Amino acid sequence: MPLRAKVASSVSRTAAALSRAAGRGDGSVIGGWIGLKIDPELLAHLAAGRAIALVSGTNGKTTTTRLTAAAVGVLGPVATNSFGANMPTGHTSALAKAGSTPYAVLEVDEHYLPQVLEATEPHVVALLNLSRDQLDRAKEVAMMAQLWRAALVRHPAIRIVANADDPMVVWAVTPPSAEPRRADAPPVTWFSAGQRWHDDSWVCPECGGSIERVDDQWWCTGCPLRRPEPHWVVEDEGVLDPTGAWHKVVLQLPGRVNIGNAATALAVAATFGVRPTDAVSRLGGVASVAGRYAQVSKDGRNIRLLLAKNPASWLEAFDMADDAPTLLSINARDPDGLDTSWLFDVDFAPLRGRQVLITGDRAYDLAVRLEVNEVPFQHVRTFAEAVAGVPPGRLEVIANYTAFQDIRAELNRVL
Structure with a gap:
């Protein structure tokens, strides 16, 4: 890294350590904030040379990030923002603290995904879901989908792992007809973990038609937007991979939703070359996520x-x-x-x-x-x-x- 970035990284680590020592938190925000003040390009410098996975969505980001970091850990040390500081300050602090690691798995606030895509040039981005959140300041759900869509069009070479059950996510991943996905772009990997909350996706973001649902299928009544065929599927207490092999998932985390998060983690890890049989046992080691489920x-x-x-x-x-x-x-x-x-x-x-x-x-x-x-x-x-x-x-x-x-x-x- 340039000298300025090295100094900024060192100061970031020191500030974060002092914050922890003073009992003022884990230092995830203050360390990154100071580092970026010294070098506004610090996140890009710290990301260079790493294979990075970004995980974004309204719900499940922190848990899926922890599970993904565990799965990718089969290959070697993984930097991650495990305490949920999911904006650029948190990403900067996490990478500075981790030092030189070949891999990173970063949770990203859905509003900041375009900015973090630009700074980190990730290997893969996982898109979980979109629903209403913090009504006094968050974007309307269709606006967030449009933000993602515009950002992904600018990065056609990035691998995408996306939720086939959420119409907003599927639309965000589908390029506008005026800008079709490049022929050499990696195909989207779809996962199906179910979507129990439907109240933010009854209206098609493409044409305004109604979304119809029967069992696990959905489609727009006014345009071609419909549920793609998923490659990774939650089935019973396990996950079906793209080859049709079923992998039992034993977690310490409760609920079917976390088996869905595990399916996402396995799909992301597979883009790094991690076999599901090697990764699935790692997932059971995650017992608590920043106090959640404790x-x-x-x-x-x-x-x-x-x-x-x-x-x-x-x-x-x-x-x-x-x-x-x-x-x-x-x-x-x-x-x-x-x-x-x-x-x-x-x-x-x-x-x-x-x-x-x-x-x-x-x-x-x-x-x-x-x-x-x-x-x-x-x-x-x-x-x-x-x-x-x-x-x-x-x-x-x-x-x-x-x-x-x-x-x-x-x-x-x-x-």
Whole structure:
């Protein structure tokens, strides 16, 4: 690297280490921020010479990134932003901290994907899904798909691993008719992990026609856009690869959605030449992802933490949670988004019949939504009060970003 980049990288690592030593976080943001101030091209310099995978989407990015890094790790050391700092500052910090590694797997905020594509020139990009998120500041879903589409047209040589079940992703990957995909461009690798949340993809982004669905198939009623045939498919408790071979997936992470994330990881790793038989055993070593899915024993309760930030992820959280007492916590601070109206897009009916407790800065917003959904609940002011209010055994905790971090802090444990 140029001398300026070497200095910037060294300062980035030092700043991140000081942040960790001072207990101010893991340093993922401050280290990269300072490094980029010294050398605005630092991310590009750090990315040069590495085979990089980018993972982006509204939901599942952090978990899929961890699983992909584990799978690609069959080949050698992998740099990754494992704590979820998914903007260029976090990418810069992760690569600087890792030093010289042949591979990197980076989670990318969906808004920043075009910028990170330009800086890193990745080997492959995995596109998971698109749905509404942080309504007060995030782009409308079709606008995000258009942003991705325009960026991918500018990078025709990049390999793409994409979700065949999400019409918005399929459209984003499909070049406009005026700019057809180049003949020498790598073919898209499609995976099918299912899509339980459909409410952001009833209207075709190409022509405005309606999207029809029957079983696992979907198609537009007004134009040729339709579900492509997937190469990687979740089947039962495993994954079918493009050869038709089935691989059992044994994870420590709950829910069918994480088998889908595992399928994505195997598909991405395969673009690096990793055989599924070599990668699949690595996936079972991932037990917690930045505290998500972590299980903690406290006062006779087995507490499991689940992060849910928008309607689609709450639907998946309900699927992952056991039929047990459940604490819901909602904040609306800056990282969460200030608009909580999305709560009315979530169907809380699956919680009927279990003990439900609510807390957080916006617990009353949640209370109104549960009243409308006819789900009985108890309001508690602290996490300790919630633990004391349930019998010994399992306690499921579902919270959005800052509420999740508040609860981790109350547990007084690094997960």
